[in-house]
Amino acid sequence: MNTENKTWYARGLRDGLPIMLGYAAVGFTLGIAARNAGLTAFQAGLASLLNNASAGEKAGFTVIEHSEGYLAMAVMMLIINARYLLMSCSLSQKLSPETGLIPRLIIGFEVTDEIFGVQMNVPGMINPFYTYGVITMALPGWSLGTYFGVALGNVLPVNVVSALSVGLYGMFLAIIIPPAKKSRVIAALVVIAMAASCAFAYLPVVSNISAGMRVIILTVVISAAAALLFPVKEEDEHAA
Amino acid sequence: MQHNVYVYIFVMFAVTYLIRVLPLTLIRKPIKNRFIRSFLYYVPYVTLAVMTFPDIVQATTAPIAGLLALIAGVALAWCGKSLFTVAVVSCVVVFVTEWIIL
Numbered sequence: 001m002n003t004e005n006k007t008w009y010a011r012g013l014r015d016g017l018p019i020m021l022g023y024a025a026v027g028f029t030l031g032i033a034a035r036n037a038g039l040t041a042f043q044a045g046l047a048s049l050l051n052n053a054s055a056g057e058k059a060g061f062t063v064i065e066h067s068e069g070y071l072a073m074a075v076m077m078l079i080i081n082a083r084y085l086l087m088s089c090s091l092s093q094k095l096s097p098e099t100g101l102i103p104r105l106i107i108g109f110e111v112t113d114e115i116f117g118v119q120m121n122v123p124g125m126i127n128p129f130y131t132y133g134v135i136t137m138a139l140p141g142w143s144l145g146t147y148f149g150v151a152l153g154n155v156l157p158v159n160v161v162s163a164l165s166v167g168l169y170g171m172f173l174a175i176i177i178p179p180a181k182k183s184r185v186i187a188a189l190v191v192i193a194m195a196a197s198c199a200f201a202y203l204p205v206v207s208n209i210s211a212g213m214r215v216i217i218l219t220v221v222i223s224a225a226a227a228l229l230f231p232v233k234e235e236d237e238h239a240a
Numbered sequence: 241m242q243h244n245v246y247v248y249i250f251v252m253f254a255v256t257y258l259i260r261v262l263p264l265t266l267i268r269k270p271i272k273n274r275f276i277r278s279f280l281y282y283v284p285y286v287t288l289a290v291m292t293f294p295d296i297v298q299a300t301t302a303p304i305a306g307l308l309a310l311i312a313g314v315a316l317a318w319c320g321k322s323l324f325t326v327a328v329v330s331c332v333v334v335f336v337t338e339w340i341i342l
Contacts, residue, residue, distance in 0.1 A: 022323070022324075025324060025327070026323075029327065033299075036299065039245065043245050043246070043249065046246075046249055047249045047252060047253075050249065050252070050253035050257075051249075051252050051253055051256050053256060055284060055287055055288055055291070056252070056256060057252070058291060059287070059291065060248065060249075060252045062291075063248065064243075064245060064248050067242075067243050069243070070243070070247060070248065070251050073248055073251045073252060073255075074251050074254075074255050077251070077252055077255035077256050077259075078255055078259070079283065079287075080283065080287050081255070081256045081259050081260075082259060082280055082283060083280045083281075083283055083284060084256070084259050084260045085259050085260075085262075085263055085271070085280070086271060086277065086280050087260075088259070088260050088261070088262070088263035088264050089263040089267065089269065089270050089271055090270065091263070091264065092263050092264050092267070092269075093270065095264065101265065104261070104264045104265050105261060105264075105265070107264060108257070108260045108261030108263075108264045108265070109257065109260070109261070111260040158301065159301070159335065159338055159339065159342075160335070162299075162300050162301040162305070162334060162335075162338060163300075163331045163332070163334040163335035163338070164331055165299040165300060165334075166296055166299055166300060166306060166309040166313075166330045166331055166333075166334050167327045167328075167330060167331050168327075169291075169292045169295065169296040169299070169309070169310070169313065169330065170309065170313045170326045170327035170328075170329070170330030170331065171323050171326065171327045172288040172289075172291065172292045173292060173310070173313040173314055173317045173326055173330075174313070174316075174317045174321070174322070174323040174325075174326040174327065175284075175288060175323070176284075176285050176288050176289055176292075176317075177313075177314055177317030177318050178317060178318075178320060179285065180285070181318055186282075186285050189282060189285055189286055189289070190285060190286075190289040193285075193286045193289035193290045194289050194290070194292065194293040194294075196290070197289070197290040197291075197293055197294065198293060198294045201294050202294075214290070215287060215290050215291060218286065218290045219283060219286050219287045219290060222282075222286045222290075223279050223282040223283045223286045224279055226278070226279075226282045226286075227275050227276075227278035227279040227281075227282060228275065230278070231274050231275065231278040232274075232277065232278045232281050232282075234277075
C-alpha cells in the first residue's frame, strides 16, 4: 500500500466508525426479526455478511419464514433493492476510468444508503482504499450485530424479546416519518401503504396472498402510481 | 416443496449484488428516465411502511403493546428524534405495557 492509499484507508476507517456503531444496533434488531422468522444465528449472520440491506433482508426473512419460493425471493430483492441501482449509477461517476474491475466488484458489494452517502461526500474521484476502510468497519458491525441479535434473542426472556421485536420497526419509522413531515406526497404514501397493508393482512380473499407477495404487490402498485401522479424533480431526490 | 435456507440466502445475495455491481462495471451511465427515477425514489418509503404495519402489532406478545409502540415511534420520529431514540423508546413502550397488562 503506498502512502496515499494508506491515508485514504485510514480516513475510511475513521468515517466507518460511526457507521459500524449504527449498523451494530440496527443489525441486532434485524437479528431479532431473523430469529422470529426461524433463522439460526449463523444463517442470519451470513445473510447480513452477503447482503448489507436492512429493508431487503427483513423482506427476505419474511419470504423464508413463509417458505414462499425462490422466484418470489428474487423478485422481492429486485424490487426492494432496486434503488441501489440508482446509487451505483451515481457512484460510477465518482470512480476514475482507471479504476480496475476488482475494486469495482468490491465497492459494488457494499452499496448501502450510509456508505453511498460518505462516498459521495468525498471531494473529486474516490480512491477505492477509502471505501475499503469504510467496509472494514461497517461489514463486521452489520453481520456480527445480526448474529448476536439471533444468539441473544435465543437466551433472553420472552418479554425482553417481545420488546426488542419492535426495535427494527421503530428504526423504519425513524427513516420514513421525517421525510413524510416535509412532503405531503410521502406522508400520504406512508398512510396509504400502511392502510393497504393492513387491509391485505385481514380482509377476506386478499388475506390469502402471502406476506412476501403482499410487500411486492403493494410496493410496485403504490410506488408506480405515485411516480405517475407525482414525478420527482432531481432537486427533490437529493433533498431526501 | 421444502426450501433450503442457504439457497434463499444465495438468491438474496445474487440478485442484490447484481443490482449493485452492474452499474459500476457494465452500464456506467446515469438513469435519465423520470418515471423510473421517481418509482425508485418512492419504493423505500412504501416498502418500509408496508412492512411496518400491521407487522409491528403482530410482533409483540400483546397486540396493544405493538400499537402503542407504533404511536410512540411515529410521534418521536415526527419530532425529529434520532433513529436510535425512536427504536429504544418503542422497545421500552412494549416492555412496560406488557409488564402492566400481562
